[in-house]
Amino acid sequence: MINSAQILSPAMQRRRNARLRRGLLYAALIVLGLVAPLLAYPVFLMKVLCFALFASAFNLLLGYAGLLSFGHAAFLATGGYVTGYLLSSYPGLTPELGILVGTLAAVVLGGLFGALAIRRQGIYFAMVTLALAQMVFFFYIQAPFTGGEDGLHGVPRGQLFGMINLRSNLAMYYFVFAIFLFGFALIQRTVHSPFGQVLKAIRENEPRAISLGYNVDAYKLVAFVISAGVAGLAGATKTVVFQLASLTDAHWHMSGEVILMTLLGGVGTLFGPVVGAGLVVSLQHQLAQSPLGDWVNVILGAIFVLCVLSFRSGIVGEALKMIGKNFK
Amino acid sequence: MTMIFGVPLAVFMGQLLLGLINGAFYALLSLGLAVIFGLLKIVNFAHGAQYMLGAFAALLGFRYLGINYWLALVLVPLVIGALGVVLERLLLRRIAHLDHLYGLLLTFGLALIFEGTLVNFFGVSGASYPIPSALQGGFQLGFMFLPTYRAWVLVAALLVCLFTWFMIERTRLGAYLRAGTENSALMQAFGVNVPLLVTLTYGFGVALAAFAGVLAAPLYPVSPTMGSSLLIVVFAVVVIGGMGSILGAIVTGLAMGLIEGLTKVYYPEAANTVIFLVMILVLMLRPAGLFGKET
Numbered sequence: 001m002i003n004s005a006q007i008l009s010p011a012m013q014r015r016r017n018a019r020l021r022r023g024l025l026y027a028a029l030i031v032l033g034l035v036a037p038l039l040a041y042p043v044f045l046m047k048v049l050c051f052a053l054f055a056s057a058f059n060l061l062l063g064y065a066g067l068l069s070f071g072h073a074a075f076l077a078t079g080g081y082v083t084g085y086l087l088s089s090y091p092g093l094t095p096e097l098g099i100l101v102g103t104l105a106a107v108v109l110g111g112l113f114g115a116l117a118i119r120r121q122g123i124y125f126a127m128v129t130l131a132l133a134q135m136v137f138f139f140y141i142q143a144p145f146t147g148g149e150d151g152l153h154g155v156p157r158g159q160l161f162g163m164i165n166l167r168s169n170l171a172m173y174y175f176v177f178a179i180f181l182f183g184f185a186l187i188q189r190t191v192h193s194p195f196g197q198v199l200k201a202i203r204e205n206e207p208r209a210i211s212l213g214y215n216v217d218a219y220k221l222v223a224f225v226i227s228a229g230v231a232g233l234a235g236a237t238k239t240v241v242f243q244l245a246s247l248t249d250a251h252w253h254m255s256g257e258v259i260l261m262t263l264l265g266g267v268g269t270l271f272g273p274v275v276g277a278g279l280v281v282s283l284q285h286q287l288a289q290s291p292l293g294d295w296v297n298v299i300l301g302a303i304f305v306l307c308v309l310s311f312r313s314g315i316v317g318e319a320l321k322m323i324g325k326n327f328k
Numbered sequence: 329m330t331m332i333f334g335v336p337l338a339v340f341m342g343q344l345l346l347g348l349i350n351g352a353f354y355a356l357l358s359l360g361l362a363v364i365f366g367l368l369k370i371v372n373f374a375h376g377a378q379y380m381l382g383a384f385a386a387l388l389g390f391r392y393l394g395i396n397y398w399l400a401l402v403l404v405p406l407v408i409g410a411l412g413v414v415l416e417r418l419l420l421r422r423i424a425h426l427d428h429l430y431g432l433l434l435t436f437g438l439a440l441i442f443e444g445t446l447v448n449f450f451g452v453s454g455a456s457y458p459i460p461s462a463l464q465g466g467f468q469l470g471f472m473f474l475p476t477y478r479a480w481v482l483v484a485a486l487l488v489c490l491f492t493w494f495m496i497e498r499t500r501l502g503a504y505l506r507a508g509t510e511n512s513a514l515m516q517a518f519g520v521n522v523p524l525l526v527t528l529t530y531g532f533g534v535a536l537a538a539f540a541g542v543l544a545a546p547l548y549p550v551s552p553t554m555g556s557s558l559l560i561v562v563f564a565v566v567v568i569g570g571m572g573s574i575l576g577a578i579v580t581g582l583a584m585g586l587i588e589g590l591t592k593v594y595y596p597e598a599a600n601t602v603i604f605l606v607m608i609l610v611l612m613l614r615p616a617g618l619f620g621k622e623t
Contacts, residue, residue, distance in 0.1 A: 068429050116608060119615045123371050123428050124571065128611065131564040135604040142597060252560060256436055263433065297444030304437025308430050309422055 033177050042173040043241070048281045049180040050238040055261040055273030056187050057230035062259075063268030064191055065223045066203030070126040070255050071113065071133025072231050075106040077140060077250035079232030082106075084152040084245035085145050095158045095166060099179070099236040106232020107225055109136070114224030118217055121206075130252060137250045151246030155239055172241060179237050183230045188270055190226060199223055260300060263307050266314030275316050330471070335593050341472040343589045349478050349547070351585015352485035353540055357562045358569065358577040359489055360536035363496070366509050366572040367529045370420060370431030375562070376555030377442040378534045382408050382541020383550045384446060387457050397460035397546070404542050405535035412534025416527045424526075439556065446552035454549020481543050488539060489578045496574055505529065509572070564607045570620020580618060 008016065036045055054076055061067045083102030086093055117128045140146045147153070157166035166172045190196050198219050202209045210216050239245045248254065257280065265276025280300070287296050311318050330337040357379060364372045372378075385404045389395035395403065415438065423430045459477045466475040496502035504525060508515045512522045541555075548554060565584050569576030584603050591602040598605070610618060 068432070116611055119611055120567075123365075123369075123432060124567065126429065126432060127371065127563045127567050128607070130560060131567060131604050131607055134560045134564075135601045138600040256440070259433065259436075294448050295444065297440050297447070301437045301440025301444060304440065305419065305434060308434040308437065309419065312426075312430070 030181070033181075034174075037170055037173045042169040044281075044285060046169075046173055046176045046241045047238075048278050049176050050234050050241065051258075051261065051277040051281055052274040053180050053183045053237070054231050054234035055258050055265070055277045056184060056270075057227045057234065058258045059262045059267060059273040060187050060190065060227045060230070061223060062262060063272070064196060064203065065199045065220060067118075067220065067224070068122075068126045068259070069117070069129040069224075069227070070252070070259070071129035071131075071136075072227075072258050073250055073252060073254035074113070074133035074136040075110060075228040075231035076235035076238070076254060076258075077136065077245070077247075078109050079103055079106045079235030079237075080239040080245040080249050081140060081146050081152065083236035084155045084239040087155050087158060087240070088152060091156065093158070094162050095160055095175075095240050098158075099233065099240060102236030102239070103229055103233040106235070107229040110225045110228020110232075111221075113228065114221045118220045118224065130255065133250075133252060133255060137247070137252070140247060140250050146245070146247075149247065151244060151248075152239075153244055155243040155245065157240055157243060166240070176237055176241060179233065183233055184270075184274075186226070187230065190223075191270065195219070195222070257300070260304055260307070262314075263312075264303060264314055266317035266320075267312075269314070269316045269320065272314050272316040276314065279315075333594070338472045340593055343593045344586065345472070345474065345478065345589075347585045347587070347589015347592070348582065349481055349585070350588060351582040352482050353544060353558070353581075354562055354565045354585055355489055355578045355581025356485050356536060356540040356543075357558070358565045358581050359492055359574065360533040360540075361562065361566055362569075362572055362574055362577040363492070363536070364530055364533035365566075366574075367505060367526055368416075368420065368424070368431070369428045370435065370530075371428070371563075372530075372533065373432055373435040373559070374415075374438040374442065375435075375533075375537050376557075376559030377439040378408060378412065378537040378555070379541040379544070379558070380446070380552060380555035381411070381442060382538030383457070383545040383548075383554065384450075384541075384552075385538070386542045386545045387455060387550045390457065397542075401539070401542050405539040408538035408541075409531040409535030413527055413531040415534075416530040420530065421523075421526075443552050443556060450552060452551060452553055454551035454554070457545035457550055459546040477546060481547065484543060485540070488536070492536070493574050493578065561603055564603045566617075568603075568607050568610045568617060570617025573617070573619040576617060576619025 054072070057075075058069065058072050061069050079099075079102040081102075082105040083098045086101055087095065087098040113129060113132050116132065117125055120128055141148060157172060160166050160171070160175055164171055164175075166175060191199075198209065198214055201212075202214070202216055202219060206216060235245075235249060238249075261276035261280045262273045263276070264279060265274065266272025283299070284296055287293055287299065292299070307314070313321060332340045357375060361372055361375055364370060364375075382404050385408060386395075386397070386400040389400055389404070390397070419434060419438075420431065423434060463477040463480050466473055467479070468474075496505060504515065504520050508520070508522050508525055516522045544554070561584075562581075565580050566577065568584065569580030584606065587606065588599055588602055592599045614620075
């Protein structure tokens with residue numbers, strides 16, 4: 001018998017090992033996700049997962065296409081409001097359909113925003129997305145179906161596929177976990193596809209990507225729409241979990257928060273936003289119960305300043321750098 | 329009563345004047361942003377917070393130190409501008425060589441810190457600052473009543489805007505500044521102290537925001553969040569006018585204030601969003617802004 005490893009070149013072998021290691025890592029994380037609700041409070045974990053999905057969506061733009069969107073709260077809120085409105089007004093509607101429509105609404109909005117925003121680059125892009133999101137914010141304050149300043153309360157969680165009662169936090173958790181895995185896998189596949197490689201090329205050197213014949217605007221727009229859709233999915237899911245859609249999600253502070261999560265965890269790494277979201281949500285959760293509760297925004301601001309000044313690659317990014325340096 | 333398109337003249341003119349005064353603030357703030365962006369290539373997200381600090385400094389100076397309005401108008405921009413100088417020296421300088429987006433993120437963090445700290449000490453509800461005695465009362469113009477303070481704000485803001493425009497476009501210092509934005513390495517080779525220029529420019533931009541804050545203190549409630557909501561509108565103004573343009577900032581600021589005022593008369597529901605609608609329109613027709621240069 002010939003050992004299959006003997007006929008592989010060293011480079012192929014290394015790649016195979018890397019793939020095997022990545023597979024093991026993913027498997028371990030999925031197992032961790034499955035047992036997590038037995039170790040920690042499921043509602044808290046669901047909040048982390050929703051924000052992790054939101055941050056991952058944001059990171060697809062900033063980390064892989066080099067586009068800083070300062071208006072991602074608009075998509076989170078749109079997913080949330082549309083889903084919340086549908087589930088409250090049509091009692092027969094199942095939650096998965098509500099979430100689906102909410103996500104689609106965010107996709108449509110993403111198409112509109114994207115078409116306008118990708119006309120400008122860099123800082124201009126950030127400011128255009130911010131201003132557009134602010135319009136959405138004012139719309140949700142005044143629109144008749146959003147409950148204005150009060151938001152939508154008591155959105156029913158309902159029966160998943162008409163069968164599984166989501167009022168149980170555990171059932172809800174596994175549903176959210178499945179949605180998170182779907183969204184994360186979508187982003188992972190996007191990043192590691194030829195499409196993702198073109199995005200990275202655009203991030204590194206846009207004029208060069210244009211000269212190579214790529215329709216840069218089309219690539220950016222598609223990336224924007226995917227990102228908006230996944231952000232909307234996160235918002236829709238969040239609404240079902242907390243049975244609530246509110247203006248907080250539409251406010252530009254939320255757009256800032258998701259930037260912080262991504263920056264803190266590591267821009268341009270797949271797990272960075274997940275780690276960042278977990279940290280920021282835990283921090284807010286912990287601080288809210290401590291005497292420092294009133295200082296949450298100041299502390300977040302300080303973390304922002306520290307991140308930009310001293311560890312721009314974020315936690316996961318710095319860790320990867322360290323591993324790269326020491327284990328070669 | 330004379331009517332204009334179905335609206336009484338006094339109401340129409342009143343809203344127009346309110347719009348013009350808001351526009352003066354948009355102009356002052358977007359001017360500060362344009363000056364800072366021109367040389368530092370930083371979108372100063374802390375601009376709203378610095379405007380708010382200006383208003384608070386005037387309020388606290390009045391309450392605890394008895395500093396009157398006129399003194400505050402000179403002193404506050406100096407103090408807050410000096411704070412800007414310190415920020416530039418300690419923080420912004422360290423990231424000057426990086427992608428411009430980091431400047432935006434850093435100043436955003438600073439804005440959170442300023443705003444959050446003041447919220448903790450003063451809460452979110454606003455305090456009021458008395459109109460100085462010399463500027464109380466108003467003029468009866470026949471078709472409307474013009475409060476003296478509002479007239480003063482308009483005149484003061486316009487004078488400062490014109491002064492800034494003159495300094496940058498018509499003086500030697502301004503020429504250095506403009507050259508520094510084009511090619512700072514070359515300017516340094518000519519013996520111009522560009523880092524000092526950068527520091528002072530940031531300080532000046534911040535001082536402009538603080539000046540606007542003092543002007544605003546007797547008009548609007550002084551609260552920690554007064555800057556952040558205004559800032560987003562100012563960003564839209566900046567996008568409409570075209571980012572580094574000095575003239576664009578002034579003209580667009582005033583024009584957007586007027587448009588907002590008119591919308592309040594005819595379709596109040598859209599008053600908050602009309603500027604963003606104009607922004608979308610401008611972006612579709614002229615992506616570089618009305619006064620911007622295509623890059």
